[in-house]
Amino acid sequence: MNENTFKKRKLQTTVFFIAIIAVSFFSASMTDFNLIDGILTIPSAFIWMGENLIITADTLSKLPNIMEKLIETIFMSIAATTTAAILSFFLGVAGSKTTAVNGVLSAFARLIASFARNIPVVAWALILLLSFGQNSMTGFLALFVGTVGFLTRAFIESIDEAGISAFEALTATGATYFQIVAKAVIPQCLPQMISWILFMIETNIRSATLVGILTGTGIGYAFDLYYKMLDYQAVALVTLLIVVAVIMIELLSNHVRKVIL
Amino acid sequence: MDSVYVKRNKAGRINIKAGNKVNSVINTTVISLTLLTVIAFLLFDYTGLDIGRAVVETASNLKTMFLQPAFSHFTWREGLYQLGVTISLAVLATILGAIIAFFLALWSAVNLSNRWVSKAIKIFVAFIRAVPTVLWVLIFAIAAGLGSEAAILGMLFHSVAYLVKAFSEAFEEVDKGMLEALKSTGAGWWQTVTHAVIPSTSTYLLSWTFLRFEINFSVAVAMGAAAGAGGIGFELFMASGFYFDLREVGFITYAILLVAIVLEMMSTKLKQRYFPSAVK
Numbered sequence: 174m175n176e177n178t179f180k181k182r183k184l185q186t187t188v189f190f191i192a193i194i195a196v197s198f199f200s201a202s203m204t205d206f207n208l209i210d211g212i213l214t215i216p217s218a219f220i221w222m223g224e225n226l227i228i229t230a231d232t233l234s235k236l237p238n239i240m241e242k243l244i245e246t247i248f249m250s251i252a253a254t255t256t257a258a259i260l261s262f263f264l265g266v267a268g269s270k271t272t273a274v275n276g277v278l279s280a281f282a283r284l285i286a287s288f289a290r291n292i293p294v295v296a297w298a299l300i301l302l303l304s305f306g307q308n309s310m311t312g313f314l315a316l317f318v319g320t321v322g323f324l325t326r327a328f329i330e331s332i333d334e335a336g337i338s339a340f341e342a343l344t345a346t347g348a349t350y351f352q353i354v355a356k357a358v359i360p361q362c363l364p365q366m367i368s369w370i371l372f373m374i375e376t377n378i379r380s381a382t383l384v385g386i387l388t389g390t391g392i393g394y395a396f397d398l399y400y401k402m403l404d405y406q407a408v409a410l411v412t413l414l415i416v417v418a419v420i421m422i423e424l425l426s427n428h429v430r431k432v433i434l
Numbered sequence: 435m436d437s438v439y440v441k442r443n444k445a446g447r448i449n450i451k452a453g454n455k456v457n458s459v460i461n462t463t464v465i466s467l468t469l470l471t472v473i474a475f476l477l478f479d480y481t482g483l484d485i486g487r488a489v490v491e492t493a494s495n496l497k498t499m500f501l502q503p504a505f506s507h508f509t510w511r512e513g514l515y516q517l518g519v520t521i522s523l524a525v526l527a528t529i530l531g532a533i534i535a536f537f538l539a540l541w542s543a544v545n546l547s548n549r550w551v552s553k554a555i556k557i558f559v560a561f562i563r564a565v566p567t568v569l570w571v572l573i574f575a576i577a578a579g580l581g582s583e584a585a586i587l588g589m590l591f592h593s594v595a596y597l598v599k600a601f602s603e604a605f606e607e608v609d610k611g612m613l614e615a616l617k618s619t620g621a622g623w624w625q626t627v628t629h630a631v632i633p634s635t636s637t638y639l640l641s642w643t644f645l646r647f648e649i650n651f652s653v654a655v656a657m658g659a660a661a662g663a664g665g666i667g668f669e670l671f672m673a674s675g676f677y678f679d680l681r682e683v684g685f686i687t688y689a690i691l692l693v694a695i696v697l698e699m700m701s702t703k704l705k706q707r708y709f710p711s712a713v714k
Contacts, residue, residue, distance in 0.1 A: 197529050200522035203515075204582040204664070208530075211583045218577035218587070226573075245477065252474035255467045291694035293652040295659045295667065296687050299674040300499070304491035309478040364456070367463055379566040386568060386660050387671075390479065393568075400572055412569055419564040432459045 226409035235407050239395050243414050245309065246391035247422075250377035253313050257320035258370050261286075264321070265328025271337050272358055274350075282325065290322025298384045307389040315384050316377050324373060331365040332358060364433040371426035378419055499684030506682060508669065517689055520658060520665035524650035526586050531593030532643045538594065539601030540627060545613065546605060555598065563595040567653055571661040585663030589653055593646055600642040604635045641708045648697040655690055666690060 201208065266272045268282035298315035305311040339357040348356070385393020392415060399407035442448055505513060541547045542555035562570075571588030578584045608631055616626045658667020666686060673682040 193529060196525060200525040203519055203522040204526065204586070206522075206526055206582045206586055211578075211587060214574070214578040214583055214587065218574050221577045222573065245479070248470065248474035248477055251467065252471045252478075255471045287695065287698070288691070291691050291698060292687055293655045293667075293690060293694075295656040296670060296683075296690065299659065299670060300495065300683065300687075301492060303495055303674060303678070303680075305488045306482045308481045308483050310480065310483050310485070310488075313478070363460060367460060370467070371463075382566040383568045383656055383660055396569065396572075405576075408573075412565060412573075415566065415569070416561065416564040420560065423560075423564075429459060429463055433456050433463075 225405040226412070227406060228410050228413065229406055232406040232410050235410065239392070239407070239411055239414060242392045242395040243418060246381045246385060246393070247378060247418060249309055249313050249391060250316060250374055250381045253316035253381075254320055254324075254370055254373045254377055257317050257373075258324055258366070261321050261324035261328050262366070264325040265332055266354055266358065268325060268329045269332035271332055271335070271340050272354060283329070286322050286325035286329075288322070289318045290326065292318075294319040294380050294384060295387060298387045302388050309390050311388045312381060312384045312390045315388070316381060319380070320373055320377060324369060327369040328362070328366060331362045331369070334365075335361040368430050368434060371429060375419060375422055375426065378415075378422065382415060495680055498680045499687065501684075502681050503684035503688055504681040505685045506679060507673065507677060513666075513669075513685075513689065516664075516666045516669050517693065520654045520667060521651065521693065523582065523585055523589065523654040523657070523663065523665060524647055527589035527593050527654070528643060528647040528650050530586070531590050531597055531646065532639070534590070535594045535597035535601055536639070538598045539605060540631075542598060543602040543605035545608065545610070546623070546627070546631065552602075556602075559595045559598050562591050565591075567592045568657065568660050571657050571663065575661060580662050582663065585654070585657045585661060588661070589650055589657065592653070593650060596646055596649075597642060600646075601635075601639060604638040604642070605631055608634055637708055641704045644704055645701050648694075648701050651693060651697060652690075 200206070264282040264286060267274060267278050268286065270279075273279040294315055297318045298311065301311045301314050305314065335358070339361060340353055343353045343357045381391060382393040382396065385391040385395075386397045387393075389397075392411060396408065396411045399405075399411060508516070538555055538559070542552045542559070544552050567588055570591045571585050574587045575581075575584035578587065612630045612634065613626060616630050621629065654663070654665060655667040655670070657663040658665040658669075659671040660667075662668060666689060670683065670686045670690075673679050673686060
């Protein structure tokens, strides 16, 4: 390294930062965002939260109702994740380089996954809402499609990462394709896959809230309802319950992950 | 040759017993998830659902959407502008988030900070992450009014929480010897950060920030639809919820898909270049 390398590096860094600042200013003008206003909002937002988001004894009477909605949301995310995991497993086996049956099927599996993943869950929810109506099925299917997209990619990576040696060893013994998948691929990749499934359940509970606001189901609906009724005590209770549920599931899945990985 | 990974217990022995703990935990997890799924389907609220009709209708809707996309409530220019607004929301939330997360991560990395400060920040961040983004946006919307400020602040909170975790893990992996060497020359904390920590982690930090940008794009679409933050997400919400214009929904979906795929391709390249071993 000589002096010029340092000079060049410094120049690159400067150009990079100027570009970032320019992009930020452009974005701010596109969205009418004022940084000073934004920063000034934060303290007032927190003061407002401290004053209004208080759970009183009165609100607790709504607890059974909210709990019911929360449980609906949790069940919806679990069901969407596990059913999606089953489909993703097949797509993952078809899509992975190690276990691919043929190139066309593999490309097809990857294409489906990419399509399902890159269209946001909100878009799926709005599309499905048109014909499925306001019930649990809409939210379930929206989460299902998004999860299939994500899990298929994760499963393909897990199977690829496990390596080809076990697959080759079983091929050499004359095992059939399904025997190889059942005895080599599944035992090797199952811990990784379960870890991804647990991660997706956590993510889906948060997405389910968003989907619930759009499709009128579960805890998202409860939040939206109280929010629009300006019943901020109930809003606080709903938020608190979501936080408790998410953290509990996170702790539980961290525990499982620690043992199996 | 890649070596085969063998699971070992604490004493370093290979576990060969049939009913070991790992297997029993895996089995319990699989069985309980299956049971919960079955219960979920029994508990679902099926009000007003005619599954056969709904599936047929959705199929024909999807056909109209994806095979005949068109737009009628906005022009090319407006459509591009709205897409630009969504991308801008994501850009601002990501850049501001990265700046704030950088400092918080310095204080939460155990090798650069006090143990208690680090713990406090980590708990705070876990709490922020547990609240869904849309709830943050809606809560900020009460204080700041609906608009870009509320949306960006709400998205910012989640971006900060995500990036603090990623950044502090990168900082914690900085070579101990390097920090010690600088300390022995009498360099202060800030000098250590600028001359050892930043140069050795900057590519990671930038990659993580870009990965977050990819996530923030789809979050920005969602916020437009669910929290009235504007941009292409709001157009999508209007097209499907108010105009019932499937062709327009199709057009908007294609636009979102295009941006998302470009972003994903870029981030896959980044991941292959900088994190060859990490899957996340």
